Structure formats: structure tokens, C-alpha cells
Amino acid sequence: MTARLDKWLWAVRLFKTRSLAATAIREGAVAINELPAKPSREVHAGEIVTVSQGLITRTLRVVGAPASRVGAKLVPEYCTDLTPPEEFEKLRVSRLERVLARPKGSGRPTKRERREVDRLFE
Numbered sequence: 001m002t003a004r005l006d007k008w009l010w011a012v013r014l015f016k017t018r019s020l021a022a023t024a025i026r027e028g029a030v031a032i033n034e035l036p037a038k039p040s041r042e043v044h045a046g047e048i049v050t051v052s053q054g055l056i057t058r059t060l061r062v063v064g065a066p067a068s069r070v071g072a073k074l075v076p077e078y079c080t081d082l083t084p085p086e087e088f089e090k091l092r093v094s095r096l097e098r099v100l101a102r103p104k105g106s107g108r109p110t111k112r113e114r115r116e117v118d119r120l121f122e
Contacts, residue, residue: 003065005030005049006039011066012079014051014058024051048082055094056087096120 003011006022009030015021022039024030029052030037043049043062051058059082066078100117102109109117 001065002042002044004039005032005037005041005043008043008062008065008078009049009051011069012060012075013069013072014053014060024053029053049079055090056083058083058087 006018006025009015009021009025010018015024021030025037025039028036031050032041032043032047034048034050043065045062045064047062049060049062051060061080061082062078063080064078066074070078099120
């Protein structure tokens with residue numbers, strides 16, 4: 001079974017809407033077997049789809065094509081996630097950096113702020 005790339009990305013819950021998926025594809029954030037693709041390109045079982053989403057690059061192997069959008073629990077039936085753990089680590093580190101960032105010129109952290117930061121790392 002095959003499906004359009006934009007529809008498949010939406011159906012396996014990588015994008016909230018099909019139009020967001022199509023826009024990302026047109027901007028070059030999505031590739032199939034390391035080649036740029038168009039939103040209307042058909043995806044087939046066994047192909048490798050790479051999707052750049054913000055800081056991370058997700059790598060997925062197509063297993064099948066759902067008829068419509070599927071629930072989160074059913075996604076593994078249609079794709080296998082091959083994304084290396086380092087990509088998810090990048091996301092975790094960036095979130096921590098945002099939490100720990102202090103506005104320039106705000107001075108030293110107070111005792112209370114330091115304790116809150118210490119609680120994050122316990």
C-alpha cells in the first residue's frame with residue numbers, strides 16, 4: 001500500500017496538519033532515501049524518510065500506509081523509528097539550557113534560585 005508523502009507524515013503524527021507537512025517538504029526539511037521529495041510523491045514500504053524538525057532530525061523506515069490519521073499507539077505499525085538517541089539528547093539539552101538561562105545583567109542567582117537549579121539535577 002502506498003500514500004502521498006504529505007498525507008503519510010500527517011497520518012503517522014509527525015505533523016499536526018497535512019498542510020504543515022506539505023510546507024516542510026517544499027522547504028526541503030523532508031527527504032526520502034536521502035533525496036529531496038515533493039508532497040505528492042508516493043511512499044513505499046522499506047523507504048527511509050528523514051524529517052528535520054527544529055533541532056532534531058528524525059529518521060523513519062516506512063512499514064505501511066494508513067488509510068487516515070492513526071492514534072499514537074498505532075504509529076509503530078506504519079513506521080519504525082531509526083532516530084539515534086543523540087538527536088533526542090540535543091532536544092533535552094536545549095530545554096535545560098532554556099530553563100537555566102538567566103537574563104543578562106540580572107546578577108548572581110539568589111539562594112532560592114540556586115536550590116531550584118540543584119533540584120533539577122538531583
